[in-house]
Amino acid sequence: MLRIVTQRAEAEAELRRIRDRLFGLDNQEAEQAVAAIVQAVQREGDAALCRYTEAFDRVSLRPEELRVNPTELDAAYQQISGKLLKAIELAHRQIVAFHRLKVPQSWVHFPGQGVVLGKRYT
Known part of the structure; x- marks a missing residue:
């Protein structure tokens, strides 16, 4: 059944519900997580890249192994x-x-x- 949304707050809540169902995170949380990772890689370079590779992919690498x-x-x-x-x-x-x-x-x-x-x- 088609749900009719008549107020902005109700529409935003409905969009959040749909987004959360599809992605499991709201965009702000995801953007903050990605920004933190990007900043760490910018600051720490390959060491951060290796750390996140191990955390997400469960692959242990040393920076010299990346080339x-x-x-x-x-x-x-x-x-x-x-x-x-x-x-x-x-x-x-x-x-x-x-x-x-x-x-x-x-x-x-x-x-x-x-x-x-x-x-x-x-």
Whole structure:
């Protein structure tokens, strides 16, 4: 049955209920948790990254293990199938295309004589 919401407070409560059911956290809690992680990684670098990897993924790493040397990379490249390589390349192209669309574009509009509207991103 369709529920009709008539007041802002009621609508916000309903949206929170739906969001909590879907995600288990409200956005503010999630944003605070993510911000704390990002700040820790910015401050502490790879040590924080290793700590969170262990906490979330239960994988214990040392910072020096995070870098893949060129020899290891070449060996891994030689071991994958052509089909997997094509899938990785396709995923890469799609990810790049998606993120390029997210970059704000400058624009200008001339609605009338002597009037210029626009935004410039640099």
